[in-house]
Each structure stands twice: as C-alpha cells, then as structure tokens.
Amino acid sequence: MPTSFLHAPGDLRHLTLYEAAYMRQRALLGMLGFLSNIPDHGTPSPELLGGAFACLEYLAEDAARLYEAAQDEAKNHTIG
Numbered sequence: 001m002p003t004s005f006l007h008a009p010g011d012l013r014h015l016t017l018y019e020a021a022y023m024r025q026r027a028l029l030g031m032l033g034f035l036s037n038i039p040d041h042g043t044p045s046p047e048l049l050g051g052a053f054a055c056l057e058y059l060a061e062d063a064a065r066l067y068e069a070a071q072d073e074a075k076n077h078t079i080g
Contacts, residue, residue, distance in 0.1 A: 014073035021066035028059040 035041075046050075
C-alpha cells in the first residue's frame, strides 16, 4: 500500500490515487469476507461493534474519495 501519494509526479499521481483507493476497497472486502465467515460472533459490546462498523464505513468513504480524486487528477492531467 502506498504510504504517501502527495509527492507523486504529476503525470503518475492519478495512478497512485487509484492504487490507494483499490487497496482500501480490498481491505474492506477482506474484512467483510472475514466477518461473514465467522460462525459465531458472540456478543460484542456496543462500543466494539460500533467501532468495527465505523472502521468499515471509513474504508468505504475513503476509497470513494480517493477514486474521485484520481478521476479529477486524470482529467486535469489530460487537459493540462
């Protein structure tokens, strides 16, 4: 996973953004797959469950923002 995409060369920055978004999506799908295959989740506390769902929501929202930024960057690079 890229540690930073802020210093990528201008002509490759959109690819780095796409990669970062893709990695977040893969992490989200991996976690959802893991959770769906656990036979018994027990009774997690509301705080723990809320934190887990917040993490999944963050990954989904961050991936969407990164994809949008990558598309904007690609358009700007093509035009400029």
